[in-house]
Amino acid sequence: MSNDPVHQQDEPRVVLSARGLGKDFFGFTAVNNVDLDVHHARIHALIGPNGAGKTTVFNLLTKFLQPTRGKITLLGTDITNTKPDKIARMGMVRSFQISAVFPHLTVLENVRVALQRPNELAVQFWLPLSSLDRLNGRAEVLIDELGLTPYRNTRAADLSYGRKRVLEIATTLALDPEVLLLDEPMAGMGQEDVRMVADIIREVARHRAVLMVEHNLSVVADICHHVTVLQRGEIIAEGDYATVSQDPRVRTAYMGTED
Numbered sequence: 001m002s003n004d005p006v007h008q009q010d011e012p013r014v015v016l017s018a019r020g021l022g023k024d025f026f027g028f029t030a031v032n033n034v035d036l037d038v039h040h041a042r043i044h045a046l047i048g049p050n051g052a053g054k055t056t057v058f059n060l061l062t063k064f065l066q067p068t069r070g071k072i073t074l075l076g077t078d079i080t081n082t083k084p085d086k087i088a089r090m091g092m093v094r095s096f097q098i099s100a101v102f103p104h105l106t107v108l109e110n111v112r113v114a115l116q117r118p119n120e121l122a123v124q125f126w127l128p129l130s131s132l133d134r135l136n137g138r139a140e141v142l143i144d145e146l147g148l149t150p151y152r153n154t155r156a157a158d159l160s161y162g163r164k165r166v167l168e169i170a171t172t173l174a175l176d177p178e179v180l181l182l183d184e185p186m187a188g189m190g191q192e193d194v195r196m197v198a199d200i201i202r203e204v205a206r207h208r209a210v211l212m213v214e215h216n217l218s219v220v221a222d223i224c225h226h227v228t229v230l231q232r233g234e235i236i237a238e239g240d241y242a243t244v245s246q247d248p249r250v251r252t253a254y255m256g257t258e259d
């Protein structure tokens with residue numbers, strides 16, 4: 001579907017949407033009335049000050065939390081009452097969900113393990129060798145897509161922090177998701193790694209939608225097409241970074257002042 005030229009136009013299709021999304025915790029409203037449209041081949045950032053509700057929105061979208069109010073649609077299907085494991089199979093994954101990286105395995109082995117999971121090849125040991133060849137082929141493509149070819153035989157434990165993050169993203173992509181959710185992908189990384197991971201996310205999003213929570217605003221400015229700003233559980237601004245960063249409510253939310 002991602003190669004369909006119709007979907008490569010300026011207004012790409014909506015793959016994930018939320019309407020009137022809300023979550024109460026014991027009477028405290030953490031998220032209220034959130035409308036969100038995430039588009040194919042676009043990077044969408046969810047930003048806001050601490051406690052704004054970003055993680056809660058993430059957990060609602062992936063159904064780790066059940067919404068108190070509202071509706072969520074993934075690829076045209078209502079998933080408001082769908083279980084998280086089914087959502088991964090339907091085409092939406094979040095980075096930590098299946099991103100267990102085994103430190104003693106090489107990059108290639110880690111990606112192969114991740115690729116076996118959806119196919120359950122691990123238990124189908126009677127499968128012909130040609131199936132494993134196919135798996136190797138897909139693993140090489142993924143490794144290449146994520147710039148990990150020079151490290152294919154390196155143990156995960158010996159990778160830099162940033163490259164480990166890229167390997168995690170590679171294992172997440174093994175399910176071939178249409179929508180990838182990343183929770184603070186730049187957290188704890190140095191400037192050089194931030195640049196590398198930002199480039200990888202840009203590459204990954206050429207064929208998929210990416211929704212990410214990110215505190216690093218220069219990364220958001222650099223790679224995100226669309227930004228939704230939350231404060232106290234509600235959307236206070238949205239648009240491209242240039243637009244939202246000039247919004248007086250956003251400036252007040254971040255700085256405590258409009259200046």
Ligand SMILES: Nc1ncnc2c1ncn2[C@@H]1O[C@H](COP(=O)(O)OP(=O)(O)OP(=O)(O)O)[C@@H](O)[C@H]1O
Pocket residue numbers: 025028030048049050051052053054055056057
């Ligand atoms: N399980 C819970 N029970 C009660 N309150 C919760 C729960 N989870 C989150 N909250 C509250 O909901 C609000 C939003 O929290 P959330 O973690 O979604 O914000 P955030 O924008 O991700 O913050 P941060 O940037 O600090 O991670 C906060 O006031 C938080 O205390």
